Amino acid sequence: MIVLSALGGYIITSYVFLKYPGILHKKKDVKFKAVHISHRGGAGENLENTMAAFQHAVNVGTQMLEIDCHITRDGHVVVSHDNSLNRTAGMEGCITDTDYQDLPPMLGSLRTDFEFTHVTVGGEDRRIPLLREVFEKFPDLAINIDIKINNDALIHEACAFHFVNKLIVEFKxxxxxxxxxGSKEITDKCHKMNPSIGVLFSVKRVLLVVFLFYSGLLPFVPLHESFYEVLMPGVLLRENKFHVNFTSRQKFFIRLADTLLMNRSIFQHLSARGIQTYLWVLNDREDFERAFRYGVTGVMTDFPSRLTEYMDAKSA
Incomplete structure (x- = not known):
């Protein structure tokens, strides 16, 4: 009887704090809200991570650019998803082993990772841009930076070069x-370097949130991150997108992950704590609809025009 009473009290207390987290936690003060997020600047409509892609995404109304950063051999922070130049430029070598002035142009067309049957054909802009250029061009736009490699120089200031943190501070x-x-080690370094910059949940921390939620402990645990960015696992089973023949076992675990992660109560609780929640990478109306049904803050897409059309139609 005592055990049952204690368990009942725990469940009720957990439920109350889950619904009203402000009792235990100060709400995070994020200065912007991003509903429309362009993955790699909109990789389905322009060559990924180029200034042309960023400008197009802004023109159609994106509220955040999701970009990726690497560092050249001579210490310049550039915007590129891959360190290897093979996929994007069709040549051997890595960005980290190349001086900025020697970086090759990107190929004229690239396959879109999250809609594999789609090939994006680029225009005249095939240059790998500097992060500084992005900050200069879009001073008032929210930007989501994925630090791609565990390189201290990419996070810290070193010598005379302006690395990511210094650039963020310089441009205020x-x-x-x-x-x-996705790496906890990299994200922890970012947070330690400058706690005033919002950080993403790493994969390990996302899994921790899910465990804490289903165990009833989530309402009691402080969270230093401000942005909960997760993959919607169900998109992986769209065979018309990826042409991957998953085994029955793999499909089972993907569906299980989808069921555990796509829980409206998790998103609602995090939102009540001031944490923005993003789902990626969604490119169809059906996925947009499903994401917003869960009450997430924003959707990340390769096709910013599609998301704008969907949002305009819903508003109308």
């Missing part, structure tokens, strides 16, 4: 920037 955009990576 701590309030408009979120950074991190």
């Amino acid at each position: 955009r701590e309030h408009l920037t979120v950074w991190g990576n």
Whole structure:
């Protein structure tokens, strides 16, 4: 009887704090809200991570650019998803082993990772841009920076070069920037370097949130991150997109992950704590609809025009 009473009290207390987290936690003060997020600047409509892609995404109304950063051999922070130049430029070598002035142009067309049957054909802009250029061009736009490699120089200031943190501070955009990576080690370094810049949940921390939620402990645990960015696992089973023949076992675990992660109560609780929630990478109306049904803050897409059309139609 005592055990049952204690368990009942725990469940009720957990439920109350889940619904009203402000009792235990101060709500995070994120200075912007991003509903429309362009993955790699909109990789389905322009060559990924180029200035042309960023400008197009802004023109159609995106509220955040999701970009990726690497560092050249001579210490310049550039915007590129891959360190290897093979996929994007069709040549051997890595960005980290190349001086900025020697970086090759990107190929004229690239396959879109999250809609594999789609090939994006680029225009005249095939240049790998500097992060500085992005900050200069879009001073008032929220930017989500994925620090791609565990390189201290990419996070810290070193010698005379302006690395990511110094650039963010120089352009006074701590309030408009979120950074991190799927790696907990990289994200922890980002947070330690400058706690005033919002950080993403790493993969390990996302899994921790899910465990804490289903165990009833989530309402009691402080969270230093401000942006909960997760993959919607169900998109992986769209065979018309990826042409991957998953085994029955793999499909089972993907569906299980989808069921556990796509829980409206998790998103609602995090939102009540001031944490923005993003789902990626969604490219169809059906996925947009499903995401917003869960009450997430924003959707990340390769096709910013599609998301704008969907949002305009819903508003109308």
